[in-house]
Amino acid sequence: MKFATALIISIAIFSSSAFSADLKDVEKLRNTGSCIGCDLSGYQFPKDANLAKADLTKADLRGANLTNAILTKAKLTKAKLTGAILVSAALVETIISDATLDGAMLDGADLTKSNLREASLVGASLQNANLTKANLREADMTRANLTGAVLIDARLSKANFVGSNLSGADLSGANMNNTNLSGANLTRANFNGTNLTEADLSNAVLVEVDLSSAKIDRTVGIKRF
Numbered sequence: 001m002k003f004a005t006a007l008i009i010s011i012a013i014f015s016s017s018a019f020s021a022d023l024k025d026v027e028k029l030r031n032t033g034s035c036i037g038c039d040l041s042g043y044q045f046p047k048d049a050n051l052a053k054a055d056l057t058k059a060d061l062r063g064a065n066l067t068n069a070i071l072t073k074a075k076l077t078k079a080k081l082t083g084a085i086l087v088s089a090a091l092v093e094t095i096i097s098d099a100t101l102d103g104a105m106l107d108g109a110d111l112t113k114s115n116l117r118e119a120s121l122v123g124a125s126l127q128n129a130n131l132t133k134a135n136l137r138e139a140d141m142t143r144a145n146l147t148g149a150v151l152i153d154a155r156l157s158k159a160n161f162v163g164s165n166l167s168g169a170d171l172s173g174a175n176m177n178n179t180n181l182s183g184a185n186l187t188r189a190n191f192n193g194t195n196l197t198e199a200d201l202s203n204a205v206l207v208e209v210d211l212s213s214a215k216i217d218r219t220v221g222i223k224r225f
Contacts, residue, residue, distance in 0.1 A: 021064075029054070040064055041080075097135075167205075182221070196222075
C-alpha cells in the first residue's frame with residue numbers, strides 16, 4: 001500500500017513532546033505503508049491519517065497523536081503506545097496483542113474484533129469505546145477508564161480490571177471467566193448473559209447492577225441470598 005495518496009504526512013507537522021520520531025522512519029511509513037520497529041514516537045499524524053493494514057509491529061509510537069486515524073486491520077503487535085492519543089481512531093480487527101498502551105487515550109475508538117490479548121492498558125482511557133467481540137484475554141486494564149464502553153461478546157478471560165471504571169459499560173455476553181474485577185466501579189454495568197465464572201468482584205461497586213442472568217459459578221465477592 002502506498003501512502004503518497006492515502007496518507008499525506010508533512011514533516012513540518014511535528015510534535016514538540018519529549019518524544020522525537022525518526023523522520024526517515026516517517027518517510028518510510030509514508031512510502032511503503034509498513035514500518036516494523038520504527039521510531040514514530042511523539043509524531044503528530046494528520047487527522048484521519050489512513051494507516052489501514054499498516055505493519056507497525058514493535059514500532060515506537062509513544063506519545064504519538066493518532067486522533068481519528070484509520071488503523072483497520074493494522075498490525076501493532078508488541079508496539080509501544082504509552083501515552084498515545086487514539087481518540088475516535090478506527091482499530092477494527094487490528095492486532096494489538098502484547099502491546100503497551102499504558103495511559104493511552106482511546107476515548108470513542110472503534111476496537112471491534114480487535115486483538116488486544118496480553119496488552120497492557122494500565123490507566124488508559126477508553127470512555128465510550130467500542131470493544132464488541134474484542135479479544136482482551138489476559139490484558140492488564142488496571143485503573144483503566146471504560147465508562148460507557150461497549151464490550152458485547154468480548155473475550156476477557158483472565159484479564160485484570162483491578163480498580164478500573166466500568167460504570168455504564170455494556171458487558172452483555174462477554175466471557176469474563178477468571179477475570180479480576182476487584183475494586184472496580186461497575187455501577188449500572190450491563191451483565192446480561194455474561195460469564196463471570198471464578199471472577200473476582202471483591203470490593204467492586206455494584207450499584208444498580210443486575211446479575212440475575214449472568215453466570216456466577218464460584219464467583220468471588222457476590223452475596224448470595
